Amino acid sequence: MRLEGKVAVVTGAGNGIGRCAGLRFAREGATVFLADVDGAAVEATQRAVSDAGGAAHAVACDVSDPDQVAALFERVDGEVGRLDVLYNNAGTAGPPGGVTDVDVATWNRVIDINVNGAFHCIRGAIPLMSAGGGSIINQASVAALVGGGPPAVGPVAAYTTAKSALLGLTRSVAYQFGERGVRCNALLPGTIDTAMTQPLMDSEAYVDGVVKATPLQRFGRPEEVASTALFLASDEASFITGESIVLDGGFVIAQGPVYTRMAL
Numbered sequence: 001m002r003l004e005g006k007v008a009v010v011t012g013a014g015n016g017i018g019r020c021a022g023l024r025f026a027r028e029g030a031t032v033f034l035a036d037v038d039g040a041a042v043e044a045t046q047r048a049v050s051d052a053g054g055a056a057h058a059v060a061c062d063v064s065d066p067d068q069v070a071a072l073f074e075r076v077d078g079e080v081g082r083l084d085v086l087y088n089n090a091g092t093a094g095p096p097g098g099v100t101d102v103d104v105a106t107w108n109r110v111i112d113i114n115v116n117g118a119f120h121c122i123r124g125a126i127p128l129m130s131a132g133g134g135s136i137i138n139q140a141s142v143a144a145l146v147g148g149g150p151p152a153v154g155p156v157a158a159y160t161t162a163k164s165a166l167l168g169l170t171r172s173v174a175y176q177f178g179e180r181g182v183r184c185n186a187l188l189p190g191t192i193d194t195a196m197t198q199p200l201m202d203s204e205a206y207v208d209g210v211v212k213a214t215p216l217q218r219f220g221r222p223e224e225v226a227s228t229a230l231f232l233a234s235d236e237a238s239f240i241t242g243e244s245i246v247l248d249g250g251f252v253i254a255q256g257p258v259y260t261r262m263a264l
């Protein structure tokens with residue numbers, strides 16, 4: 001087992017990629033604190049972990065609220081007294097829109113959950129990791145590498161900005177805490193088939209365009225993101241820090257965002 005005896009926090013663990021990662025980390029031997037703003041969803045994930053023989057705690061927590069995040073890490077401290085892995089997965093895309101279209105409340109909310117949420121969690125996690133080091137994984141997106149989405153999406157300025165900021169946060173944390181044995185890396189998934197992307201899947205222009213412009217000719221699965229997060233969480237990635245891993249079936253290197261603007 002690749003996380004035997006380790007303690008992990010996974011945020012946004014009620015659905016999609018976070019749920020998958022919570023289940024996978026537990027199967028690999030970790031005690032997992034599953035956090036999500038949706039308390040019922042995260043309790044369902046906890047039951048699924050328990051049914052599979054794993055160890056998990058469900059914590060209702062809005063990562064954009066520093067007090068709720070402090071309570072999450074106090075609970076980790078109280079129950080086990082240390083932390084090995086933090087997967088900052090909680091996020092929201094918000095509605096598509098460019099800089100001049102997005103309303104200020106949406107802009108602030110997207111930055112607050114994606115960027116400030118990771119910031120609060122890292123500040124809670126670091127003191128618990130300082131004894132034996134640890135691994136922090138920030139969930140960015142290929143949105144951090146391009147100016148906007150393909151047809152049927154267009155610009156998503158708040159999300160693009162938020163996910164780009166996570167790359168800077170990743171490098172900053174890797175730089176500062178490397179000497180304590182804390183690694184910090186970012187994951188940049190392309191389109192993964194989850195609830196977040198369901199509205200896009202109804203658009204033929206989006207589905208056809210993206211699949212044709214992706215060398216692997218399909219969308220990703222949450223399990224594939226969870227596997228990569230597991231690799232970064234585990235000692236197999238012991239000399240990797242400050243890095244970004246893209247998991248998009250080749251969409252960006254094939255110039256997918258440019259290509260899908262053309263009629264295919």
Ligand SMILES: NC(=O)c1ccc[n+]([C@@H]2O[C@H](COP(=O)([O-])OP(=O)(O)OC[C@H]3O[C@@H](n4cnc5c(N)ncnc54)[C@H](O)[C@@H]3O)[C@@H](O)[C@H]2O)c1
Pocket residue numbers: 011012013014015016017018035036037038041061062063064089090091092093113117139140141142188189190191192193194195196197
């Ligand atoms: N699905 C994709 O195509 C894709 C691609 C790139 C990156 N991502 C990123 O992966 C992460 C997970 O996305 P997903 O596709 O699994 O989405 P999802 O909607 O299936 O799950 C997201 C989970 O995060 C939780 N959440 C939302 N706001 C929260 C908050 N303030 N505090 C705590 N939890 C909160 C939700 O309740 C939900 O359970 C996000 O950061 C997303 O931006 C997703």
